[in-house]
Amino acid sequence: MAFTFAAFCYMLALLLTAALIFFAIWHIIAFDELKTDYKNPIDQCNTLNPTVEKVKKIKRIKIAIKLVLPEYLIHFFFCVMFFCAAEWLTLCLNLPLLAYHVWRYMSRPVMSCPGLYDPTTIMNADILAFCQKEGWCKLAFYLLSFFYYLYGMIYVLVSS
């Protein structure tokens, strides 16, 4: 029983997935609020989209990192970790979501700041329903992967 890099990755992923689960729940709640009228879509999109740091006036350089949604970043991060740890199966399980994230970000509406959600279209019933469904699916995925990582971590620890 040794504390390998793979075990570390799993532990990290475990923690981060817990964070992602919170993200997903937050996402679901946010859209539910929107649907049931508690929030103004502009506020909504401002909270869902990361706010651009107003660095503009200081430097006209947009910092690329700022443009990425934290959730996508986190997920991408531990995908890379798994890649480094050569946990191919785990990586494969995560690839579809990674691909989805990339696609989702590529097909976002025209925006000058990072973010996926456009306050003018978000109230469209189709889009709202889609976002809600997306939230639930992600929540389910993260929950399952949470337990999978737990299992993976123990397995790695035990087997090594």
Added chain:
Amino acid sequence: MSAPGFTHLNSSVSYGQNPTPNGCQNGPGQTYQSMHPPAGCYGAPPQQQNYPTIPALPTSVPNKAPATNSAHGANYYWSNQQQHHHHHQQQHHLSQHHVAPSPYNASLSSDAPSQPYATVPSSAPPPSNAHYNQQPLQQHPPYAPSGRYYGPQAYHAPPAPPPPEQQQQQPSLVPAPAVGPGAPIHPIVSYPSAPGSSQFGTLSSFQNAAAHGVMPTQMGAPLHQYSNPRPASTAAVGQPGPTVNGQGSTGHKHYDQSHQASLSYDPYGGVLHGGGGADRPPSGTPSNSVHSSPGHHQGMQYGYVANSGASSASAATSGPAAAPSPSSSEEDEEEEDDDEDEEAGGDTSSSSTGSASPVPNNYDNLEGGSYPDSMPPSDHMTNQAAPYGSYGYPGMPPAYHQGPASLANASPSHEPYGQSGYQPYSQPFPSMSQLSTALGGLSGVPELEVEALRPVNLLQEKNLLPPRALEAPEPNLSPELRKVNCSPQSFRCTLTSIPQTQALLNKARLPLGLLLHPFRDLQQLPVITSNTIVRCRSCRTYINPFVTFLDQRRWKCNLCYRVNDVPDEFMYNPVTRSYGEPHKRPEVQNATVEFIASSDYMLRPPQPAAYLFVLDVSHNAVEAGYLKYFSELLIDNLDKLPGDTRTRVGFLTFDNTIHFYNLQEGLSQPQMLVVSDIDDIFIPSHDSLMVNLKESRELVKDLLTSLPGMFSHSKETHSALGPALQAAFKLMSPTGGRVTVFQTQLPTLGAGSLQSREDPNQRSSTKGVQHLGPATDFYKKLALDCSGQQIGVDLFLLSSQYSDLASLSCISKYSAGSVFYYPSFHHTHNPAQLEKFQRDVERYLTRKIGFEAVMRIRCTKGLSIHTFHGNFFVRSTDLLSLANVNPDSAFAVQMSIEDSLADSSLACFQAALLYTSSKGKRRIRVHTLCLPVVSQLSDVYAGADVQAITCLLADMAIDRSLTSSLSDARDALTNAAVYLLSAYKSNVSNLQQSGLVLPASMRLFPVYILALLKQKALRTGTSTRLDERVFAMCEFKTQPLQQLMRMVHPDLYRLDDMSDQGALLLNHTLVPQPHLLHLSAERVRRDGAFLMDCGNVFYLWIGKSCSDVFIRDVLGCSSYASIPENMRHIPELETVLSERVRAFLDWLQDKRSFCSSVHVLKDEASAKAPFFQRLVEDRSEAASSYPDFLEHLQQQMP
């Protein structure tokens, strides 16, 4: 005023910095130069001269080193004594060009403005005025002369409004009142008529104060006359003083009762009575008569009339009445209002309302007035009781009870909540049951349905068009409900029979949605001023004609079915002035009503009307030459801008810099302030840029007069639209209002600059069309900011080059503005566009406007809103935020059915538009539509509204083309037709015949789909500029249905053989009704003259061998050959033919808000293209003909 500016400028680091940047970029010198040109323009005085003066500046403002700008300023300062501002500005590098004194000198007649006002009261659309005037005159006579009460007083204005409305009704109404005070009168006869009656005034008049100008003078007369009627009641009047007042002021249709009604009720009654008591004695009849008069007004205007009467009385007779009026504060307003009214022409709705508002009085008046007349105060209660009984009301109670019962019987399955309780009273109606069973045996209806369901084989029937323009189908409702239902022009549903379940809807393959035109100009509109606006406690639905009264004290909401209490106030009916008849209240008698809202409906005090004009003055704009025409139009219409004494205006011009104009009252000339730092826009002066129109009217005129000349030599080709919009946003943020942007080219500087994205070679590509969406979200974000600050942005794009309307239009799309586009606009080269521009701007400037608006759409439980179409920002699932609302824009809503509607027989939709009128009154306009729910597919088809469906599909197709692709959208449209055909074939028609069969109600669907596919917005293969395509898409989203349908599928008539057969007789003129023709070249003959009505333009096509008689009699030309090339009007000739043609054209024109021009086209290759392009059933170079299209559909069918 300057203070903020000062600090800002001076203190602001940015400022200081700015100079440097400028210096770097432009160099001071440059800034100067740029500045100068304007200066030159302004002031005749040579710029150079100014320079010299510069030194002076320093003296005045030692600190301000930046002599550069100051130079200009110097003159200013000297001339104007407003050095402060200038200095500041100068420092900032803002170039303040004080206009050369000479040009502007005239200025500053503060007094002048006011007078003009008075004389030309404010904004009343010319047409309306005419009506008004006429009406009052006509009407009054009957009433005669009683000037006494009113006479002297200035009620004029208020009274005036009523008269117009009364016109038609009066006759009928009047008699009634006179005859029997009793029941017959109220019976609301007036109501029905009222709604139906088309008189300008009422609706529009309110806010528009349409006829102001005219009003005043005439008003006086009308009033007097009015008073006459009362004479009978004169005694009463005295007492009712309040009532009298009410009439005057309220004339505007307010059902005033409310305000303090409840409170005032008793007290008033007492008071009034006391006062009037003496007079009243004669009351019994008199009262009626009095009422009747009001009633007449009301007819049009409804209840308020009564009130108005009352209020006016109060005002006039105020002596007695006034005293009683507890209204106190409101009264004050009234007085003011009255004054205004006089000027304004009285109807200034808001003002009137204000007066009405004293309503407490009114209420009293209403009660008091009415009662008083009939009975002594003390008797109040008892009397009331008596009236009922005596009046024929007596019957009511029993009926009432019966009513429900009958209803229940009728529709066994469900309690018809839909039917308003009152209906039963008037007539127990038999046919409620039908509601539930659509086909049921409503008398008359079945035939309609049968006709609507008649299977039509498209391949065989060639004549599908009805002889007259298609009307909206009547919902299959009982006659009572149908009578009160919302006009299809305001509120229309794609399916006039709502399917019970989503499954049924899916099976029908038709979209379910609403088409709304909520703020359209109405001929007459009941306006209700009430203390409490009765709404459902749980869903907040406004009470409407389709609620059910369970008994006298309870009503059941028709949307959520909750049972609510009827408030005490609501028991009193201001129209009939009777108590205990909630079902006869105007709210319950009219599907479209307007409430004057209390402060509960305000987040902040109502904003003043504020208009900011943002004008492009770059070289391109000067070339196009719009500025001169715009300025002229604005000067002409300055008094017609909707607004009151608080109206504010401002101007801002831009090329590569932004120019502000200081129009502060007291200046001798307008001052121009130039901000050249477009990267960080700031407002040079905070309170002198948006100025009170009344106070600074002369300065505004000066500015407008000199504007066109000021930039005539501009060589600046860049356009900093983005920064200009940002500046406009900052300028308007504190108040909100309307920003009108004129742009002539692609914005190239600063934020929001755009690049050309159009590839001219791809214009006729049959593949996808790119760049339909915005290139940047700058405009969208700005629009959202604007929307948040209640600023609406309207865009006029006059451009000959590609200007990326797809991006620019976002600024209007999300701030609830409107977009106008004039491709290839040039003041000399393109007279057609110029003419259109002028007409549009005129209408635009004078049309009604609502500020800080929101619209909520509620629908029966089980239905939900899916998507909205139009220009707005969606704030929540059912709430649209509209910074501005105008009478020309429409909305569409896609609906879905979430829960089965099986437990109800009626579905209702209610659109409530809350807005601030240009007079600073908060108002709520409520439309309610009631439709039957059906469970049979055939019923769904029978109730399908093919025009509404087409429009909704067009909206959906546009969305699809933006989110997906144009070809997808086109396929979806074709598929819509295919699916409908196959759904009908498999589910409904049991005919074995092959071929394409549709129910008669939908027989035009394929034609319309084909026409849609050939529209600029959706066509492929034909060369279409990207901007024009995008504009066509915008139009689809915002045009009202009738207009849109004429654009999609123009109406074609043959004019040369018109006869008087079937002609309509309107206002003593015979309007011929030629038959509609199919849009196919085979219907167009060489020997005829054909009129094509395309919505915004009429094409009159003259065949080569058209009879000379027609050409001579109608066009005034001797022969075909002598018809000029660009003929744009029909001369007024005294021939029968000409009169017929003109009567017909006028009749067509009457129904639309923007007037359309007539183009006479000759049968020559060069000229006839626009005409033949619109013959959508023919094959064109890139699209198939109608028979081919049908064949294509048939192939696609499974």
